[in-house]
Amino acid sequence: MTAGAVPISGLGCICAAGATLDACMESMFLGRRDPRPPRRFSTTHPLAYPVFEVPDFEGPPELLRTAALLLRAAGEALADAGLDRAGLEGLRVGACIGTTVGSAMNNEPFCRAFRSGADPAMEPMDRILRSNPAAVLARAFGLTGPCQTIVNACSSGTDAVGLGASWIQAGLCDLVLAGGADELGRITYNGFISMRISAPGPCSPFDRDREGLNLGEGAAVLVLEAPEQLRRRQRRARAHVLGYGSSCDAYHPTAPSPDGAGLERAIGEAMAAAGLAPSAIAFVNAHGTSTPDNDRVEGQTLARLLPGVPFLSTKGFTGHTLGAAGAIEAAFTVASLERGRIPASAGFRTADPDLGAEPVRENTPVRAAAALSQSLAFGGNNAVLALGLGDRP
């Protein structure tokens, strides 16, 4: 085991692909996906842009939906790790969570009423103030360690897992609940449409004819645990965080740097921290939003750095879940390594000659014990996790 490897003792995930991590994996291997026009809100756009809503899920009225999704995923992750609130008592437990919508002061009805000169009831603002994701976990589970809500746009989830792992490495915590959460919202939906990067049909990451992304929502939590703590509890790790790399393009507020240099640095940093050569990488769970720009940069960079390494985007199954994406995809990466196979990259049909690479078209067996999961964010952040199976490096 490499020196910096941080055990993952439990995982939880909820998104459009399933209400639990196993349910998500099952539906992805069956090739099921159900992008539809939004049902939870309406807009006046002439076109319906499909989204990936989490079905049959309502959170308590006093919390934002983002916080409720997060609590659900955290509950699954802790149970998976054989822990509960009582089991955490006396331990130094931190919460490191990524989000975008879940932290925004943007309740539309409140803001509209305020603008119209009315004095709306304060409950929507109280709800936002109560719902800071990391604080919600700390309160719900009585956590006394460091608590951090990361708002790095689309790389927040990946950053949260990488930074949460560093708290274990630094000896700050016995355990860290690391992950991400985000809900679908009208303003975000309108925002991406205004940027002209939303697809009018189901998304098709890395496809030659891709038109844009579909938004999604969900949450995932990974229980990161100090090796001594895991030994005390006599449990085994499901997987490890082997390395984490992050960098900035320093190029443009919304477009990725066309040369992929920032992503290359982040991949290099994660692999170096993990002590991994390209030949040891089973696959890459790419960011793969299905926008022309992202997929071009990412595809070309993967073709250049990791030729022949299979890759996929799971956003064809989940939509782009923003702050949750990096965490959901880290969970999928672990589960794929455990199963020794990755799902087909949903939505992909025709290779784009511009990329020099194409994702897997079918469910594909993978042999090596480590994989990468990466995210590229608005603002130019690139974040990469190297994840490895069980007790093997």
Added chain:
Amino acid sequence: MDLKEKLKTILVTELNLEDVKPGDIVDGDPLFVEGLGLDSLDAVELVMLLQKHFGIELKSMDEGRPAFASINALAAFIEARQQA
């Protein structure tokens, strides 16, 4: 105010081109990269402004590309759409 003057005013106010006066913008000069130096984020804002000020809906960015070459191109595009 004629259409080209209106377009220049919209660009200056809505894109916050503080150091530029509408009268400074040359009708035939490039709007993007060179000339005014607008970028991809300004381009999508401009698509929205066409909707907001002229009720014109663009189906794709490709449709708008030739229109965004200059003030002349933009004015011609709008006039053609409004007559259609």
Added chain:
Amino acid sequence: MRITVQGVGAVGGFGCGAGDLARALAQGGTPAETLEVATARGPVAIAALRADASPLDRFVPRRSQRRMDSFSRMTALAACLALEDAGALADDHARLGVVVASGFGATGTTMALIDSIIEGGDACTSPIHFAGSLHNGPASGLSILLGAKGPSLTVSQFQLSAPSALMAARLWLEQGRVDRVLFGAVDELSDLIAYLQARRGELERPPGPSGPCGEGAAFCLLSTRAEAREPCCILERAVTGAAAAPAATAGLVFLSGEDCAGADPRARRLTALYGATPAAPAFDLAAAAILLRQGCDCPPDFRDARGRAPETIDCLTLDGAGGYGLACLAGTGARSG
């Protein structure tokens, strides 16, 4: 390996730069203006300390500022001032880490985004305002401005944003991820925040202490390099957690965050200088660094009963629900531990 504070910069109601902040510290406060906030029941007057980011023109050409909202401008100004104060403005920033904290994020631009939808309908949502409403806009802007290609982190969690972010900055340095970090916090007194202040009595948990509302940004350059320039002070500790806050041990303790009964009686607030804002812990850090750098020249108000200047200063933040942040700073003449 020690973490030094090489320079500080700030913009707020007191003005901008270490000089203006030092003057405000000596004077003990900044005159507040009165803001009339419109509510349905009539205007409510709130005391406010507003920031002016126009000095940014010295660092960034006007043209390049066109898409920067006041939230981003205040960030860029404070960050550039911190680099300038450290004598590092012209350095190569390729490997610089950037950490930004904000309690509420870009609420001004978020309202502008919602306004564009209210005014023109869904199809008139402004993409520029949407991009500008993202929390990590200022950090991204700093990266682009400085050519900083290292790791970047933006943190948002109301009163504990800055202490949480500072802990991350400290870890990056201790773990050798980078050897310099530009760390700071920014919060703006937008229409929406002013309105929430005007109706704060109706909120379940009114954010922040009472007192004039503030806004602004405060930044510092942290380093583990062997720097040529003498630092302001050493960052000895930066921790956060819940339950009992560790006892402040320094002679001088600055307090920020919620009003809390039972807080250390020695702790004092600097709200009178820059106002109540979630960015307060970062302002306290900048103020502490300035005082420690001044050493025996620091204002009498901050000396102990025997007239001695502080050698260590603690910055404590409480969120009123058990959450805390603690940063411990020491002058370069002091022994640590």
